[in-house]
Amino acid sequence: DETTVLETLEDGVLKLVLNRPDKLNSFNADMHLALRAGLERAERDREVRAVLLTGAGRAFCAGQDLGDRDPRKGGSAPDLGATLDTYYNPNLRMIRGLPKPVICAVNGVAAGAGANIALACDIVLAAKSARFIQAFSKIGLVPDAGGSWSLPRILGEPRAKALALLAEPLGAEKAADWGLIWKAADDDALQDEAMAIARKLAAGPTVGLGLTKQLIQQAAENGLSAQLDAERDAQRQAGRTADYREGVTAFLEKRPAEFKGK
Ligand code: T3D
16 A cells, blocks of 8 residues: 555544555655645544544654665755754644644554654553654754653653663653553554544543643643633633533433534
8 A cells, every 4th residue: 555644534533544664654755744634634624533643564653764864865964954844843733733632552663753753642552562762863863753842841851861862762661651651552452442542532522622632731831820821711612512511411411421522
């Protein structure tokens, strides 16, 4: 299959599969654009109420396709700042800004930008055999795709610096112990567990879930007072949704709520 990102919509879950398994799903321009198209669909399409991101084959994603950066092919040094602006950063911003939950099933090794794209997702599960590698320092680069922002916030400077400077693999179970991801799952159970979470979220009160995601992200920049104001604004909006009415009604009627995502 030559499609670099496979897309399927099932039960409100848009599943996006990075699909260059021979290259460990490393990013070329086409895969960036296909991922962006999938994320744009997720934003636009009301049928989509959660996204599940994963990889085909034995890897999740090995970051940039270094075959496209071969210095032996000649030419001047590439402007990697421009490639971040053009390709990586728009997708990072879309994952973080999408007002719907993004679940990531890290099915195998996640290296370089591949690791940091996974870590930008809202709920991250990884196969127990998967490893996260801040591979950048091995080739003279710096953490990108948001890693220099998320790692110290999640782990603190000592662990963030050791991971980034040493580029040693971090196993899924340790990543879960450190709070870097939600859960390490048995390899053969990963996809089912991730899909079950995605389905559950896709059947949830989408507006409230999207606002919850944004609030928690804003907390990284806000002081308490600004955050209390943000909660007030978000709660006002959530309180006007049909799903809130349904949630309270269902509680009072002692039955499961049937959320419509609006
Ligand atoms: O350039 C810009 O735009 C700036 C942005 C940069 C963002 C970045 O992500 S920089 C970091 C780039 N990624 C890496 O440095 C990781 C390179 N890969 C690895 O270190 C290892 O492959 C892994 C640790 C990920 C996996 O190791 P292993 O032993 O399981 O597999 P392998 O044998 O190394 O790889 C299998 C095949 O995939 C192999 O091809 P072959 O020999 O079978 O034809 C290998 O060359 C290929 N492959 C793996 N990673 C990449 C890749 N091909 C191109 N680009 C890759 N990143």
